[in-house]
Amino acid sequence: MKQLEGVNDFVVKFANVNGTGSASANHLFAKAIFRMGVPVSPRNIFPSNIQGLPTWYEVRVSAKGYLGRRGGVDLMLCVNPQTMEDDIASVGPGGYFVYDSTRPLAPHLKRDDISTFGIPLTEMCMREFKVARLQQLLKNVVYVGALAALLDIDFSILKDLLSDQFKGKEKLISPNVHALEMGYQYAKENFTCPLPIRLDPSVIDAPHIRESQHILMNGNTAAALGAIYGGATVAAWYPITPSTSVVDAFSKYAERMRIDAGTGKRNFAILQAEDELAAMGIVVGASWNGARAFTATSGPGLSLMSEFLGLAYFAEVPVVLIDVQRSGPSTGMPTRSQQSDILAAAYASHGDTKHVLLFPATPRECFDMTVQAFDLAEQLQTPVIMMSDLDLGMNDWMSPPLEWDDDYEMNRGKVLDKNALDEAETWGRYVDVDGDGICYRTLPGTHPDKGAFFTRGSSKNDMAVYSEKGDDYVENVDRLLRKFETAKSYVPVPKVHDPIPVKKPKTKQKLGALFFGTSASPSYEAVEILAEEGYPIDVMRIRAFPFHESLDAFVHEHDVVFVIEQNRDGQMRQLIMNECHIAPDKLTSVLNYSGTPITARTIARQIRRALNATSADVVKLHPETA
Amino acid sequence: MSYYKPKFQHPKLPKNSLGYTVADYDGSISTLCAGCGHDSISAAIRNACFLSSIPPHRIAKLSGIGCSSKMPTYFLGRSHGFNSVHGRMPSVATGASVANRDLIYLGVSGDGDTASIGMGQFVHLIRRNVNMTYIVANNGCYGLTKGQDSATADLGSVGKYGTQNPFEGIDLASLAVLQGASFVARSFSGDKEQLEPLIRAAMAHRGFAFIDVVSPCVTFANNVGSTKSYAATRDNLEAMPVDFVPMREEIRTQYKEGSSQTVTLHDGSIIHLHKASKDHKADSREDALMALQAADRTGKVLTGLLYLDPTSQDLNHTLELASQPLNSMGKDELCPGSRVLKSINEGLR
Numbered sequence: 024m025k026q027l028e029g030v031n032d033f034v035v036k037f038a039n040v041n042g043t044g045s046a047s048a049n050h051l052f053a054k055a056i057f058r059m060g061v062p063v064s065p066r067n068i069f070p071s072n073i074q075g076l077p078t079w080y081e082v083r084v085s086a087k088g089y090l091g092r093r094g095g096v097d098l099m100l101c102v103n104p105q106t107m108e109d110d111i112a113s114v115g116p117g118g119y120f121v122y123d124s125t126r127p128l129a130p131h132l133k134r135d136d137i138s139t140f141g142i143p144l145t146e147m148c149m150r151e152f153k154v155a156r157l158q159q160l161l162k163n164v165v166y167v168g169a170l171a172a173l174l175d176i177d178f179s180i181l182k183d184l185l186s187d188q189f190k191g192k193e194k195l196i197s198p199n200v201h202a203l204e205m206g207y208q209y210a211k212e213n214f215t216c217p218l219p220i221r222l223d224p225s226v227i228d229a230p231h232i233r234e235s236q237h238i239l240m241n242g243n244t245a246a247a248l249g250a251i252y253g254g255a256t257v258a259a260w261y262p263i264t265p266s267t268s269v270v271d272a273f274s275k276y277a278e279r280m281r282i283d284a285g286t287g288k289r290n291f292a293i294l295q296a297e298d299e300l301a302a303m304g305i306v307v308g309a310s311w312n313g314a315r316a317f318t319a320t321s322g323p324g325l326s327l328m329s330e331f332l333g334l335a336y337f338a339e340v341p342v343v344l345i346d347v348q349r350s351g352p353s354t355g356m357p358t359r360s361q362q363s364d365i366l367a368a369a370y371a372s373h374g375d376t377k378h379v380l381l382f383p384a385t386p387r388e389c390f391d392m393t394v395q396a397f398d399l400a401e402q403l404q405t406p407v408i409m410m411s412d413l414d415l416g417m418n419d420w421m422s423p424p425l426e427w428d429d430d431y432e433m434n435r436g437k438v439l440d441k442n443a444l445d446e447a448e449t450w451g452r453y454v455d456v457d458g459d460g461i462c463y464r465t466l467p468g469t470h471p472d473k474g475a476f477f478t479r480g481s482s483k484n485d486m487a488v489y490s491e492k493g494d495d496y497v498e499n500v501d502r503l504l505r506k507f508e509t510a511k512s513y514v515p516v517p518k519v520h521d522p523i524p525v526k527k528p529k530t531k532q533k534l535g536a537l538f539f540g541t542s543a544s545p546s547y548e549a550v551e552i553l554a555e556e557g558y559p560i561d562v563m564r565i566r567a568f569p570f571h572e573s574l575d576a577f578v579h580e581h582d583v584v585f586v587i588e589q590n591r592d593g594q595m596r597q598l599i600m601n602e603c604h605i606a607p608d609k610l611t612s613v614l615n616y617s618g619t620p621i622t623a624r625t626i627a628r629q630i631r632r633a634l635n636a637t638s639a640d641v642v643k644l645h646p647e648t649a
Numbered sequence: 650m651s652y653y654k655p656k657f658q659h660p661k662l663p664k665n666s667l668g669y670t671v672a673d674y675d676g677s678i679s680t681l682c683a684g685c686g687h688d689s690i691s692a693a694i695r696n697a698c699f700l701s702s703i704p705p706h707r708i709a710k711l712s713g714i715g716c717s718s719k720m721p722t723y724f725l726g727r728s729h730g731f732n733s734v735h736g737r738m739p740s741v742a743t744g745a746s747v748a749n750r751d752l753i754y755l756g757v758s759g760d761g762d763t764a765s766i767g768m769g770q771f772v773h774l775i776r777r778n779v780n781m782t783y784i785v786a787n788n789g790c791y792g793l794t795k796g797q798d799s800a801t802a803d804l805g806s807v808g809k810y811g812t813q814n815p816f817e818g819i820d821l822a823s824l825a826v827l828q829g830a831s832f833v834a835r836s837f838s839g840d841k842e843q844l845e846p847l848i849r850a851a852m853a854h855r856g857f858a859f860i861d862v863v864s865p866c867v868t869f870a871n872n873v874g875s876t877k878s879y880a881a882t883r884d885n886l887e888a889m890p891v892d893f894v895p896m897r898e899e900i901r902t903q904y905k906e907g908s909s910q911t912v913t914l915h916d917g918s919i920i921h922l923h924k925a926s927k928d929h930k931a932d933s934r935e936d937a938l939m940a941l942q943a944a945d946r947t948g949k950v951l952t953g954l955l956y957l958d959p960t961s962q963d964l965n966h967t968l969e970l971a972s973q974p975l976n977s978m979g980k981d982e983l984c985p986g987s988r989v990l991k992s993i994n995e996g997l998r
C-alpha cells in the first residue's frame with residue numbers, strides 16, 4: 024500500500040463526542056503547530072447541543088499558508104464509536120486512521136488501503152488516573168501526545184502551552200503532562216514515528232505569514248476588540264450562536280479596559296435584551312442620543328431586527344450590527360456556517376431600503392471593519408452591517424496582527440454642536456446642504472432653542488415636519504439613494520491581485536472570479552490549482568456593499584465570471600445582477616451550502632465542470648458539497 | 650398635516666423660575682379629533698414641565714405608534730422627540746437613557762402600543778427600572794386603526810359597533826405594581842388637578858414612573874356601554890388627590906392626619922398623596938394591589954398615586970455607569986491605544 028506523504032501539508036480530523044473535554048485538547052494540538060511556525064487552520068464542526076452528540080475538529084496544515092478548507096481527510100483520529108463507520112470511510116486512500124482500541128475495531132470497518140493505529144486510550148487512562156473526570160478528560164490529552172510522536176510536533180511547545188493553559192491551577196499541569204507523555208511513549212514504542220505526513224518548521228513556503236508575525240484568533244473576539252477600539256459604549260444583544268461570543272468578548276475586554284480609574288465606574292453599558300427587537304431598539308435609541316452602539320446577531324435575530332432597521336434607514340440613525348451568519352432557522356444546522364443572509368441584510372425591512380454591508384475575510388479585517396463600521400454609520404447616518412459567519416467568527420484563524428494608529432480620531436459625521444447651532448442661520452434636519460445626500464444631525468439636549476426636531480419614519484419634509492405629501496416623500500427617498508451613492512466612495516474597496524502567469528492557457532475566454540468573506544481563502548487556493556492546470560482566472564474580493572465601480576468594470580472585462588459563495592441561491596450573484604444591471608448568463612455560481620465551509624477542491628471541481636459545459640448549462644450547475 | 654402655532658405670546662404671561670412662559674412648552678397644533686382625551690394629557694404634560702421649571706431641551710420625548718404616540722408633537726416643541734415603532738418605544742428609551750443619563754426621558758404610549766404589541770418590552774422596561782416617566786393614554790381601543798378593542802378594554806365593555814368585549818382586560822397599573830415598578834399611578838385625562846402633580850412627581854422620581862391615564866376616544870369608544878367613555882369614567886371615578894411640592898419650595902398646605910401621606914423623593918421634592926383607606930401605605934405593593942382589586946370589584950376607577958418607592962435605584966445605578974454621560978466620552982476615555990493592542994497580539998501567539 025502506498026502511504027500518503029507530505030511535509031507540512033495534510034488534513035487531520037478529530038471525531039469526538041461533545042461535552043467530553045476534547046475541544047481544549049484539540050485546540051492544544053492546533054496551537055502547538057501554530058507555535059512551531061507552520062501554517063495551520065483549525066475548524067470546529069459542532070452540533071447545537073451541550074453534551075453527547077458527535078462533534079468534529081478539522082485541522083489543515085499547509086506549507087503554502089492556505090487557510091481555507093482543502094477538502095478530504097488524511098489522518099482521522101476517532102474516539103466516537105457513534106460515527107466511526109462514516110469517519111473511517113472518509114479517509115482518503117493511503118491515509119491514516121487512529122482510534123481508541125480499548126474496544127477492538129469491528130472487522131467490517133477494516134480497510135486495507137489505509138494505515139490503522141489502535142491506542143487503548145480508555146484502558147490507559149483507567150489504569151493511570153483515579154478520578155473519573157480525569158480519566159475521561161485526559162484521554163484527549165493522551166491522543167495529542169501520540170500525534171506529537173506520529174507527526175513530529177515539538178514536545179516542549181506542548182508542555183509550554185499546558186503551563187499557559189493552567190496558569191493559576193498548577194495542580195493540573197502534572198497529570199496533563201503525564202498524559203501527553205503516555206501517548207507519546209505509546210506511539211514511539213508501537214508505531215514507526217514519524218509518519219510520511221509530518222511537520223518540519225524549517226521548510227515553510229509562506230514567507231508572508233512568518234514575516235507579518237501572524238496571530239491565532241477568532242473573528243468574534245477581533246470584532247469585539249474593534250468595538251472597544253472604535254469607541255462603542257452601548258452593546259445590546261440577545262444570545263444566539265454563533266454571534267454570542269462577540270458580546271461575551273466585548274464584556275470581557277470592557278471590564279478590563281473601560282473601567283474609570285478614579286471611580287471604578289463603567290464607561291460602557293451592556294444590556295442583555297429580551298429579544299432581538301429590543302436589542303436593536305436599544306441600539307437605535309442610544310445612537311439617536313449620540314452614543315456609539317452596536318448589537319451582534321445571527322439569521323433569526325436579523326429577521327426580528329428588520330422593522331427597526333427600516334426605521335433607522337428612514338430616520339437616518341446610525342446603527343452597527345454584526346451578523347455572524349449561520350444556516351437557516353430553528354436549531355441544529357444553525358451551528359453550521361453559511362453566507363446566506365446577504366439578501367436579507369442588503370434589503371432588510373419594508374419600503375425601499377438598502378443597507379451598507381461589510382465583508383471581512385480575516386480576524387484582522389473583523390477588527391478593522393468593526394472600527395470602520397462605527398465611523399461609516401455615523402458619517403452616513405445609517406445602519407452598517409458587518410457580515411461575518413460562523414467559520415470566521417468562532418474558529419481560530421491565523422491572521423496578520425491587529426494594528427492601531429494612535430492618531431485615529433472617531434469620525435462622528437455631520438453633527439451640529441451648540442456653537443454650530445448658534446452660528447447657523449437656518450437648519451433643517453433633512454436638508455441636503457452639501458449635495459451628497461448626507462444632512463446635518465443634532466442630538467437631544469444640545470441647545471436651549473435651536474436644533475430640536477421630531478424623529479420619525481417616512482412622513483416628513485426636509486424640515487422634519489410631519490408631511491404625507493407625495494412630493495416630500497419622493498424627495499426624501501431620492502436623497503437617500505444619493506446618500507447610498509456617496510457611500511460607494513466611503514466603504515472599503517475590493518481587493519484585486521496580480522494574475523497568476525499561465526504558460527499555455529487552455530481557454531481563450533477571459534475568466535474572472537468574485538468572492539468575499541470566508542469563501543476567499545479557498546477561492547485563492549482553487550485559482551492557483553486551476554492556473555496550474557492551464558486556466559488563468561482573475562480575482563476580485565468584494566469587501567463592501569454598495570459595490571465599488573471597479574466591480575462593474577471587472578464583470579464587463581471578463582467573458583465568464585464565477586461568483587463563489589456559501590448559500591443555495593447565489594445571493595451575492597443576485598445582488599450584483601440587481602445592482603450593477605448585469606445579465607444573468609454573465610455570472611456563474613460556484614456554491615456550497617452544506618453547512619461546512621466551502622473547500623478549495625469543491626471550487627476547483629465546479630469551475631472545471633463549468634468550463635467544459637455549454638454556456639446554457641453553466642448557470643444551472645448543480646452545486647456539490649464537500 | 651401639521652403647522653406651527655403663531656409665535657406671538659401675551660406679554661403678561663407668567664414666567665417660571667427659568668424665565669419661560671407656558672407657551673415656551675407648546676408644540677405644534679394637535680391633529681387629533683376634537684375632544685380626544687389625549688389632548689388634555691398633552692396640556693397636562695406641558696403645564697407640568699412649565700410648573701416644574703424643566704428646561705425644555707433637557708427633555709427627550711419618546712413614543713411608539715398610535716394616536717396617543719403622536720402626542721409628543723403637540724407639546725414641548727423645543728425638545729427632541731422620537732416617534733419610533735409600534736410597541737417598541739421601551740427599548741429605544743432604554744438605549745437613549747443609558748447613552749445620556751443627564752436628560753429627562755418622557756415616554757408616551759397607548760394601550761394598544763403598550764398592552765398588546767409592546768407588552769414584552771413594557772414589562773422588561775419595568776424590570777430594568779429605566780429612569781423615565783411612562784404615560785399610557787388608555788382608551789380601551791386602537792384609535793388610529795379605527796376603533797378595534799384593545800387588550801385593556803374591560804370585559805363586557807361595548808364598542809362603537811355595538812359588540813361586547815368577551816375578554817378580560819389587562820390592568821396595566823396592577824401589572825406594573827406586580828412587576829416591581831417603583832412609581833405607579835392612575836389618572837383620568839379629564840382630571841387636570843390630579844394629573845399635573847402626578848406628572849411632576851413622576852418626572853422627579855428616580856427610576857421607572859408609570860402613569861396609566863384613562864383618556865377617552867371620542868370617535869370610537871365614547872358610546873353608551875363603553876367603560877372608558879367620559880361619562881362612565883366620571884360616574885365611577887374614585888380620585889385620590891395628589892399634591893406635588895418641588896424641592897426647595899415650602900409646604901404651605903396643612904394636611905389632615907390619617908387619610909393622607911407625605912413622601913420625600915430623592916431630589917428633595919415632596920409628594921402629598923391621599924389614600925384609598927386609612928391604613929393604606931404608599932410604599933406597600935400589597936396595599937396597592939388590594940385597593941386596585943377592591944375598586945375593580947365595584948366597577949370604580951381608582952385614580953391617584955398607587956405605589957411609590959422613593960428609595961428606588963435606577964438602571965444607571967445597576968449598570969454602575971460612570972457619572973459622565975456615555976455619549977460625551979471620546980477617544981481618551983474609550984480607546985485603549987496601540988500599546989495595549991500589542992500586548993493582546995502577544996497573548997495570541
Ligand SMILES: Cc1ncc(C[n+]2csc(CCOP(=O)(O)OP(=O)(O)O)c2C)c(N)n1
Pocket residue numbers: 714715716717718735758759760761762763786788790791792793794799
Ligand atoms: C407593526 C405594526 N403593526 C400594526 C400597526 C398599525 N397600528 C398603528 S396604531 C395601532 C394601534 C394603536 O393603538 P393605541 O396604542 O391604543 O393608540 P391609540 O390610537 O388608541 O391612541 C396599530 C395597530 C403598526 N403601525 N405597526
Ligand code: SF4
Pocket residue numbers: 680681682684685686687716717788792793865866867868869
Ligand atoms: S380616533 Fe380616538 S384616540 Fe384617535 S384622535 Fe380620535 S378620539 Fe383620539
Ligand SMILES: [Mg+2]
Pocket residue numbers: 715717759760761786787788789790791792799
Ligand atoms: Mg388606544
